[in-house]
Amino acid sequence: MRLNIILRYIGAVMICVSAFMALSALISLVNDTDSAYYPLLLSSLLTLLLGIFPMFFVPRAESITNKEGFAIVVGSWIIACIVGMFPYLIWGGEFSLIDAWFESVSGYTATGASILTNIEALPQGLLFWRTATNWIGGIGVVMFALVILPSLGTNKMALSSVELSSLAKDNYRYRTQIIVRILLVVYLGLTAVVTLALKLAGMRWFDAVNHAMSACATGGFSTKNASIAFYDSAVIEIILIGAMICASIHFGLIYGTFIRKANNIFRSEVVRTYLSIIGVMALFIAGALFTANLYPNIWESLRYSLFQVVSVISTTGFATADTNLWPPFAIILLILASIICGCAGSTTGGIKIDRAVLFAKQLWVRIRRQQHPNAIIRIRVDGVVQDNDTVNTVTLFIVTYMAILFVATLVNTLFGQDLMTAFSSAMACLGNVGPGFGEVGSMNNYAEIPTILKLQSTVLMLMGRLEIFGFIQLIVLKLWR
């Protein structure tokens, strides 16, 4: 494994990150040179130097091995999170070392959990940087670099194959080089459309851009303390519901829909299942809210239930209501939504609906095989036969996911958290959802949780974003020969 090559490619990613820091500094400059200007400027320069330094010495590699590709991707994520702390650390305020690390990891992994008790006290430059970490991390740190930086050359395939899960690749059916372009086109296009729509709905430009970026990344960082509840606007909520649903659907299918390919969102079994789950959950929760007299009529109940269901299942984490006050039935359904989450090939986290569908089909096939032991029954998703390896990997993933969730909950309770907070914070971090329930509810934050648990939460966030096995590989990298 060539360390110099790894450093070079990580450096290329850092250049990307530094560009966003510079953009945030520009926003500070435009905003009367607010207090975040110098922190962002210096952070940008530090990151640029860290990124460009290896490129002075290391020439481009003809090819990179899978192991090196993997090390580049995971290394990029971790170093991006470290340099992402710089503006927070220099600015100070509520950000201690651990809190800056937490906020940076939460941003890049598009979790959206925050330690800030007063988001609106942050200067605009720093608010934009928070959202930018969401936006970069939503699509993937390396993916961003792959499109923007020509220096990564022909190694795009090796690098993208690590960050793009196998489930996600199924629905692309394009060459890798085009996949990367599709991702960015859909991502940018969606962000632009949502920004415009939010502006027309009454948000200021700055808030519209930030919320659009955050929604498309399914991150959930808002510029307001009360999140979307601040606006109290059904129009804004509808726009964001649309954005979050689009951002949690496979981008290849969205692209296919626009260019009228057969492979589109209407014909996808996974998308149909996903949308059905959203609809059914929203209706059930609305019924529960109406029965509990929390809202004056069924339409208000449906409004809030639909938004929260979409926000949670897409792992965005925006809030229009304090879900802690909702009846237990609604909370349980939201917990289920937080675990299943959106589609592979989107910016969403969690187990993913594709795996849930595959798992359910596997269960059904198992039952059928008991009935007909000699029958050959294939598992198909969207008409495509799934091989045993894929099916077994899915099962293994779900079991590992649950095991990690259980262990994390246990650790949380060890440090004094009540059961609801312990479980929901573990679930919210591992699934990159953001808000949980209890002390880390939709209208709360992670400020008061113990430092050791904040560190654990960041590990869970990275695990979730790197699809667990990616993170575990990092620990056993030396065994990879």
Place this chain on the structure above:
Amino acid sequence: MKGINKRVTIAFISIIALLSTAGVIALLELNDMSNDTQSILTASRRNMEIANSMLKSAHEHSIAMMHVVVFSEDNYRDNVNKAMESLNESLDVAITEASNVSRLDSLVASVKHLKRISDEQLEKINAPDTIIIVNSLNTTTIIGETEEQNRSLNNSELALLIEQQQQKQATTYEGWYDGEYKATYDNLISNIEGYMTHTHSSLAPRAEQLIKNTHRSIAPIFLTLVVMIAIMLMFYFFIRTYCVKPITKMNKALADYLVYRLPFNVKAELNDELKEMNDNIEILISQARQTNKPQ
């Protein structure tokens, strides 16, 4: 400039540029901090001066009023007026320099109230209830508000009356001084203290800003230090990989050729000065071989 020379030069220039930038940013934040500290100290000192001046004027007014009202020493009237003028001047200065004038309303009201009751009392002292006229025959005529009071009295009755009148007057004025005036004075002092305290409490958020500025001037230096350590480690790694190792390889290969006549077989990775040196050595060796070939 090419190859290693170029890389090393650019690397060092970048490091120096970054260190300079970090230093400039730290200096700018320090400058902000210094300005904030200066303004806090200036505001605090000014505030103390004005409050002190008001307290002094109020005290002088109180003493002068006591002399006039209780001890009937009319020559202290000028002192009363001067003290009140001085108090009003200090108040005007406080109003001019205040960032939020409405916070001084109670202080202004208490000064005005003090002035009003003082002026009223001084007027009362000017116009007593009765006038005693002593004629050339040592008899007195008292001119009072009613006919009954207009009568002639002998000296002993007069002396008694004067004594009674003076006692009555002293009791009334002393009572007023101890009662109404003191209450108003105490209220004024309390408002002056409130003015002093309020300005100090408004210094608290500015002091918080000071703490933030201090953090922002020190944090860049620490962070730059950490990044510099990382860059130095990378620099060490790259110099070893692209300079030291190739030179060591070439040196060993050359030594092997000189001692054991082993072929000089070193492949240069980069197209730089080391590759040139490698090629030159290969040329030298092949020329030496040709020279040593038997004819």
